[in-house]
Amino acid sequence: MSDSVPDIVIGRLPLYLRALARLEQDGVPITSSHELGAQLGISSAQIRKDLSHFGEFGKQGTGYQVPYLREQLARILCVDRDWTVAVIGAGHLGRALAGYKGFGPRGFHVDVIFDNDPDIIGTQIGGLVVKPGESMVEELRARRIEIAMIAVPAAAAQSVTDRVVAGGVRAILNYAPIRLVVPDYVHVQDIDPVIHLQHMTYYLRT
Amino acid sequence: MSDSVPDIVIGRLPLYLRALARLEQDGVPITSSHELGAQLGISSAQIRKDLSHFGEFGKQGTGYQVPYLREQLARILCVDRDWTVAVIGAGHLGRALAGYKGFGPRGFHVDVIFDNDPDIIGTQIGGLVVKPGESMVEELRARRIEIAMIAVPAAAAQSVTDRVVAGGVRAILNYAPIRLVVPDYVHVQDIDPVIHLQHMTYYLRT
DNA sequence: GTCAATCTGTGATAGAATGCACAAACGATT
DNA sequence: AATCGTTTGTGCATTCTATCACAGATTGAC
Missing domain, CATH: 1.10.10.10 (Winged helix-like DNA-binding domain superfamily/Winged helix DNA-binding domain)
Known part of the structure; x- marks a missing residue:
């Protein structure tokens, strides 16, 4: 074994x-x-x-x-304990993730959410105040965040990833439609619904 | 080949x-x-x-x-054409899916959204009026919907699936955390972020 | 024209994942 | 206590996947 x-x-x-x-x-x-x-x-x-x-x-x-x-x-x-999660990006997707009721009961707790838009920073989402992107590294470290969910546009995803890694995160759930480059010790799982849709349309021919 | x-x-x-x-x-x-x-x-x-x-x-x-x-x-x-999509369930997730800007440019058009909650039926989400679940089969057929995204609680997912199939849908993107039973000619792809998170936590053991 | 560098498409091979089938173990019944 | 039906854990065979490595084709430099 x-x-x-x-x-x-x-x-x-x-x-x-x-x-x-x-x-x-x-x-x-x-x-x-x-x-x-x-x-x-x-x-x-x-x-x-x-x-x-x-x-x-x-x-x-x-x-x-x-x-x-x-x-x-x-x-x-290793899910016999709780994990601390950050959501990066407070657009439609980020808000849906921060508000999703399915994470908590399974041990994943969204503790903080970030965005760069001045109009969004400071607003409340599901009981959390949106923090500015500049404070990300310190905030992640201070809160001992272990997992990040990346919900930003493709163009911003890699630079956000670099900062998330600098903040000590070792696991990333990536919703951006690009492959993220990370150190070996960081794990990435990708979710792109369009990829799944296109997988199915292949079989819908005729 | x-x-x-x-x-x-x-x-x-x-x-x-x-x-x-x-x-x-x-x-x-x-x-x-x-x-x-x-x-x-x-x-x-x-x-x-x-x-x-x-x-x-x-x-x-x-x-x-x-x-x-x-x-x-x-x-x-088969993505050199457009596809018609229905979103089933107008909770947080359903609303996020209906409002997601990433589908249209890649050829997937959300044409209709359903829910059972009387308080939600009739409200607008991303330019669409929420339709009642009872009308699902006829609406799907009338609109020639080809793909369904299922965003309802696990308990309702199978019965919703049966109606979606009855409505002529042959591809399902399933966000409910259960395995859907469908006829052979229907394709299902599952998305459950928690599954991905738990996959990564295995490797976070120090 | 010749040569070196580059890249595709593919047969062969190594490697990984899956399914089969059975010995051993267990509980229920008689 | 003997038997039957069931289920696990696993060695083995099969099937599926990924990689290697090379022939043939193309470009560009000289």
Whole structure:
């Protein structure tokens, strides 16, 4: 076990965690790799093999205790604690992110939001006062921000990224439609809905 | 060429298209698989092989004509035309999607938005009047909507999906944190920022 | 015209991910 | 205690993916 687990496996763990949280909420005490797989559209063998990278969590003949496996996955993914998040950019997207109710319950707390527009700086968004971009590095450090969500235009994204990294952030959720250049120790995940749309339109031919 | 191209290859084409659009805007007339790869963090060989599934678009010794390759990729992905989109759910997320300026220029036009809340129905969002959920199937058909973006709570997502499919939609961008069950001919792409965040937190273990 | 430098497209190869299938283990039932 | 149905964890085979490396084509310099 635990000998540099493939990134593609890590990417599936949050899906397992989400399904388990759902089962737990529904009061299901025990599940199986088959049930999980059916719910996620993933083969049961794959789920068992993925989990085996980290240990043995089930019982033969029975399956998995839902709360126990959820706890273990949360521990593995390091989401058995809270994380501090900054939103960069207070346009439509930034405001939606700052106001999104789905982050808090899953342990991600938006503590601060930045923008460069003088008309927006100082206004309130979801209980947060918009801070000026110039104060970003100090603010990020002072508040011990660990994750940044970048919601600025493509043209500004790289320079904003450089400052976010200077502020000590090591994980970036990037909504800008460009590839960000970051040091090796910084992780980036990209979200661009248009990319997903174009992926689907390929199959809509005819 | 064209003998059932792997889906993973299709998924990269929008990235190539995005990079080419950027180069074209910057007035770069010619590029190479090396330059594209450097910009995207993908090996040049991979780009050449991906493109080779669809034909020969470059010239040896020279590279690729940016406008020509962009056109060809747009044609392959079927984004050399416009698409009609519906947003389902007029909460924070639905409103952000309906107001997002990044869809139109890339050929995706939000024509209608639905919600079930009587207080929201009839209000205006980004120039659109919110329609009631009951009228969904007829409205989707009447407007020939091709793509739906689902931005409703998890509990409502599956029943909404069933109606969207009944309305003739064959592609769904799903923001709800559950796996949607759809007929084979319907395509689904999921977006859940929390999944991406949890993917990164794994690596933030110190 | 010749040569060096460059770049594409692709066959071959190495590598990674997935699915299969079974031994071992467990609980329920008789 | 014996049996049956179920489920895990895993070695193995298969399939899928990515990379290597080179022939052939093109350009530009001299």
